[in-house]
Amino acid sequence: MYQEILKLLNFGTLEIEKIVNKITTHKYNPFYYHGALPQFYLWVLYLSGLLLFAYYIPTVDNAYLSKSLVNAWTSVDYITKTLPFGAIFRGMHRYAGDAMVITIILHMIRVWFTDRYRQYRWVQWTSGILLFVLVLFIGQTGYYLVWDDRSLGLTRMTVTSLAWLPIIGQPLKHWFLNGDLISNLTMSNFLFIHIGLSFSLLFFLWIHYVRMTRPVLTPPPAINYILVALVLLVVFLCPINSGQMANLNHQPTTFDIDWFFLFPYWLMAKVSLLSYWLIMFLGVGALTIIPWFIRTKPVEAAEVVTNKCTGCSLCYRDCPWQAIEMVVAPANSRFKLLATVKPYRCTGCGVCVGACAFDAIDVPNLPDAQVLDQIKGLVSAS
């Protein structure tokens, strides 16, 4: 049943891509850069964040006493109201974050619908979920840094939820606040988490890419222009305004929610902490184990016809799964190298069959003629 639904979703995805291809051609089809789009926004976030960092002061010093004091809120206020283009960079930082979440979700959906998250690609899926959770957490810490009423409310809600956890709750709370109470050290910690974790994304991205033969890392310039232009238009349409400066003697009861990053807080306010943590852990856990949860018929791996293989490496270079390895050919061979298939990596896609000019590789139950017909069909369709 699941396989039937997946086939339908896959078909629908490919049909949409075909329609978009007719408008944009495959070169500018954003579906073909679905993994590169969030990464492009990551560079936008790094650059805009760097500029904001230059003017940001991570302190809560007497924030509730005087506006003339220099602290986190007043520095953000200075960036927004006085610094030339400060409000624009702040807006870009905020909305590029939202755009990154949207593109990550679209990337996940596309990968899922086209069945590219299982078997050898479990590493990409699992590291992708980890990256997504990290991005959400980093985005949330960005909301604490503004240090307005909402930041205070979010900080207190986080502290309450962490402290509730058995055994690790108190140490986590202490780590989060960088002490027992909200202080300047807390803001330094928030800034460290926000920036430190942002750069740790690069390490996890490396894990995300490590099993890909030719990952597409950057969209073409025309798409990049559109991505930046869209963010700029949203910055104009929905300018960023801070709330009131946080007052530690006051408990904010209501504040606006950015649904892309702050939906866990909405949930926290609606259900008990037990239910909140259960939903969080089960939700993330379920997403992570999906590649093993879905069981399908094992794939019959491609087979090399040893006496026909010339060791030309065409199949090795074309295989998107790194399932083909070139090894030294046996002593009685006329050629130096021989292609071998790693069955646990092979998905039976038939790319190697199409790549081989010597009819030296087969996929069981998928004759060469059928593979060639499929390729010719695709070529004529495009």
Added chain:
Amino acid sequence: MNRSHFTIISSVVSVLALLTILVSCLMPFAEIGLNDSTQSYPGWLQSVAGLLVTFYKPFMPIGNDLTKYLKTQGVMTNLGDYAYIVFLSIAMLIASLAIGIVGREDATEKTVIPEKK
């Protein structure tokens, strides 16, 4: 690609390129706050200030609309920055369209199916 097809594409790209330049020219207008004040122009521009104001005059109503919108959104300072990014983003969208049209030709993939020996 035949000659007439090529001419049409060239014409469209030329129009888009001109539009990009026109909208780009509006960026300084946006930066000074979408008005006809020439006080903030640097000295070397003062000599052509009259010409620039004449060029910007038709866009004054747009400037007024943008200012009104931004004020209703709670923006009170650096209004020119916001207007600047509107023109910048429009210029980028038009430029991407032009790049896309030029790039369509390269997008025709030449797939060679290997001959089986």
